[in-house]
Amino acid sequence: MSFLELTDVQKRFGDTTAVEGFNLAAEKGEFVSFLGPSGCGKTTTLRMIAGFEQPTSGTIRINDEDVTYRSPNKRNVGMVFQSYALFPNMTVADNIGFGLKVRKRPKDQIKKRVAELLEIVNLPDKGARYPYQLSGGQQQRVALARALAFEPQVLLLDEPLSALDAKIRVALRHEIRSIQRQLGITTVYVTHDQEEALSLSDRVVVMSEGRMEQVGTPFEIYNFPSTAFVASFVGTLNVLPGVVVDASRGELTIAGQPVRLGHAFEGSAGREIRVALRPEMVQLGPGENGTNRLTGKVGDVSFLGSIVRIRLALGESGPTVVLDVFNEPTLRLPQLGDTATVRFPQDGPLVLDPKAPVESVEALIAEA
Amino acid sequence: MKLSRIFSWVIFILGVLYFLLPLYATLEFSLRTKVPFVAYTNVLFKDPQFAGSLIYSAIVGVITILVSLLIIVPTAYWVRLRLPRLRPVVEFVTLLPFVIPPVILAFGLLRAYAGPPLPLTGTDFGLNILVVAAYVVLSFPYMYRAVDSGLQAINVRTLTEAAQSMGAGWTRILISVIFPNIRVALLSGAFLTLAIVIGEYTIASFLVRPAFGPYLALLGRDKAFEPAAVTIISFGLTWMAMGMIALLGRGSRQRVQVAGAR
Ligand SMILES: Nc1ncnc2c1ncn2[C@@H]1O[C@H](COP(=O)(O)OP(=O)(O)OP(=O)(O)O)[C@@H](O)[C@H]1O
Ligand SMILES: [Mg+2]
Numbered sequence: 001m002s003f004l005e006l007t008d009v010q011k012r013f014g015d016t017t018a019v020e021g022f023n024l025a026a027e028k029g030e031f032v033s034f035l036g037p038s039g040c041g042k043t044t045t046l047r048m049i050a051g052f053e054q055p056t057s058g059t060i061r062i063n064d065e066d067v068t069y070r071s072p073n074k075r076n077v078g079m080v081f082q083s084y085a086l087f088p089n090m091t092v093a094d095n096i097g098f099g100l101k102v103r104k105r106p107k108d109q110i111k112k113r114v115a116e117l118l119e120i121v122n123l124p125d126k127g128a129r130y131p132y133q134l135s136g137g138q139q140q141r142v143a144l145a146r147a148l149a150f151e152p153q154v155l156l157l158d159e160p161l162s163a164l165d166a167k168i169r170v171a172l173r174h175e176i177r178s179i180q181r182q183l184g185i186t187t188v189y190v191t192h193d194q195e196e197a198l199s200l201s202d203r204v205v206v207m208s209e210g211r212m213e214q215v216g217t218p219f220e221i222y223n224f225p226s227t228a229f230v231a232s233f234v235g236t237l238n239v240l241p242g243v244v245v246d247a248s249r250g251e252l253t254i255a256g257q258p259v260r261l262g263h264a265f266e267g268s269a270g271r272e273i274r275v276a277l278r279p280e281m282v283q284l285g286p287g288e289n290g291t292n293r294l295t296g297k298v299g300d301v302s303f304l305g306s307i308v309r310i311r312l313a314l315g316e317s318g319p320t321v322v323l324d325v326f327n328e329p330t331l332r333l334p335q336l337g338d339t340a341t342v343r344f345p346q347d348g349p350l351v352l353d354p355k356a357p358v359e360s361v362e363a364l365i366a367e368a
Numbered sequence: 369m370k371l372s373r374i375f376s377w378v379i380f381i382l383g384v385l386y387f388l389l390p391l392y393a394t395l396e397f398s399l400r401t402k403v404p405f406v407a408y409t410n411v412l413f414k415d416p417q418f419a420g421s422l423i424y425s426a427i428v429g430v431i432t433i434l435v436s437l438l439i440i441v442p443t444a445y446w447v448r449l450r451l452p453r454l455r456p457v458v459e460f461v462t463l464l465p466f467v468i469p470p471v472i473l474a475f476g477l478l479r480a481y482a483g484p485p486l487p488l489t490g491t492d493f494g495l496n497i498l499v500v501a502a503y504v505v506l507s508f509p510y511m512y513r514a515v516d517s518g519l520q521a522i523n524v525r526t527l528t529e530a531a532q533s534m535g536a537g538w539t540r541i542l543i544s545v546i547f548p549n550i551r552v553a554l555l556s557g558a559f560l561t562l563a564i565v566i567g568e569y570t571i572a573s574f575l576v577r578p579a580f581g582p583y584l585a586l587l588g589r590d591k592a593f594e595p596a597a598v599t600i601i602s603f604g605l606t607w608m609a610m611g612m613i614a615l616l617g618r619g620s621r622q623r624v625q626v627a628g629a630r
Contacts, residue, residue: 050533051532052529052532071532072532073532073534073535076535078533078534085526085530087527087530087549089545089548098531102535103535143530146530146534147533147534
């Protein structure tokens with residue numbers, strides 16, 4: 001029996017369906033992320049678990065109890081908001097102790113627990129401060145401590161780090177994860193940042209337009225995306241639109257530029273298809289004759305530590321190719337707006353089956 | 369730069385004069401009696417109606433504030449939280465006292481409550497209830513606006529949800545989270561209400577209440593110097609009340625801020 005179970009959950013707001021067919025079974029202590037683009041229903045699902053919204057249909061069970069229509073203050077669920085939502089009129093200690101005070105715990109017990117949590121979130125001497133006297137990162141730690149103080153059954157976090165700047169974001173997310181592990185609390189984490197979801201979670205739920213696209217471990221999601229959406233949203237698998245020139249000879253065009261595959265594929269000439277291309281297959285520079293080349297404008301160069309990720313736009317509003325380059329001191333990187341050529345081998349691209357795009361990119365990738 | 373400074377000082381001084389000159393004139397006039405200060409001693413020590421009516425109005429004012437807060441705060445809170453589309457409607461309803469003259473309100477009350485099912489005009493107690501009820505209505509425009517702007521300044525919805533997720537019910541949310549965070553707004557609403565109630569004339573005299581407004585009017589008709597003295601006294605009292613509210617409004621937050629800035 002799973003600890004947190006959502007069964008066939010659906011939520012409609014008037015005519016719009018925010019969430020549908022949502023099924024999830026999370027084990028106790030599991031860290032699950034909801035990942036998806038803006039408006040895909042992540043927050044709505046989270047709010048249904050918290051009790052702020054009620055599903056139009058379906059059930060939500062926590063620890064084998066049906067809580068679908070239970071009011072939020074009876075659910076024993078901790079919530080961390082993007083905007084911190086600390087009570088401005090209370091000190092940090094009072095904020096953290098609020099849940100315990102509501103539960104009428106004795107004063108000395110509250111004090112002890114508050115001190116404990118301040119220690120856990122690394123703010124041992126900030127108890128007497130007011131929220132406005134803390135930095136954003138500190139405030140979010142307090143919010144985390146506050147959500148954990150009353151030992152909730154489930155911890156919910158809705159993009160808790162997106163109001164913080166990049167460096168704190170990375171540090172704090174590891175901290176959140178280690179605290180979560182330490183306390184063994186079942187956690188649902190909402191984010192639209194794939195790196196965050198992949199690096200933190202036991203399992204990731206990728207969502208799109210109110211539906212679950214795929215549920216799996218970060219490894220599965222990244223390496224074996226089961227739908228074209230997951231493939232393009234998660235990881236940096238390039239999914240490029242192409243047009244068949246001569247399928248039997250493996251010829252097609254991508255953004256008007258000729259590409260030749262090492263094998264034949266199906267499709268009549270002029271047909272629009274999609275091609276998947278892993279970033280690690282793509283290299284900078286034109287290379288030798290016989291390899292495939294694409295030329296475009298450098299749209300973005302971002303350092304990710306040991307690698308540098310480059311985005312190349314093929315044409316004005318055309319597709320982009322993402323490629324990773326190892327960061328070496330001798331490396332001469334293209335500048336933003338430069339025209340650059342990249343190359344990839346003939347057996348690099350995978351043609352996605354247009355009729356069943358959802359089917360298995362997985363098989364194709366395994367094949368490659 | 370320099371010129372604009374001079375200009376702002378000129379404006380400031382003009383403003384001060386505009387407020388202080390009439391006050392000074394009143395003060396000066398109230399002291400023109402043969403024996404100085406006799407107008408004041410007359411009012412303060414020889415006229416039991418002065419203190420009586422002032423205390424009556426103050427008590428009515430305080431009760432009015434409490435009732436008004438109890439009605440307005442939950443209403444404004446709920447409208448912000450759950451019925452944001454109804455906000456213009458509620459705002460319009462609270463503005464009605466500006467549209468309907470107090471005379472009509474007073475007449476309406478007298479007619480509606482003269483007989484069954486709720487005969488309130490027969491007894492002093494009943495009339496007191498009516499006057500408080502009428503003042504509560506009069507306070508709506510000020511109270512609603514003050515409370516609503518206070519609520520606007522805090523993130524009502526997330527704060528509520530945060531408190532809810534920690535197990536708090538509605539009463540606790542209102543008392544521990546919402547009220548303290550809009551305290552300054554509540555105080556300004558309360559102060560405006562008090563000022564209106566203490567000076568109110570029409571309804572109090574129609575309902576024959578021993579209030580300060582009618583007393584002041586009566587005094588103005590019968591005496592020469594005393595009205596001026598009362599004006600000065602009530603002005604002083606008003607300032608005292610304002611000072612007290614400002615003191616109350618300085619919560620722990622501001623104190624800490626001052627300490628932190630040092
Ligand atoms: N209270 C509401 N009334 C009407 N529609 C709503 C309401 N809340 C959400 N929606 C709609 O439901 C859909 C899902 O919204 P939701 O907030 O869950 O998205 P999200 O995945 O959290 O997006 P984001 O990353 O931008 O926060 C959206 O189309 C949104 O417009
Ligand atoms: Mg959201």
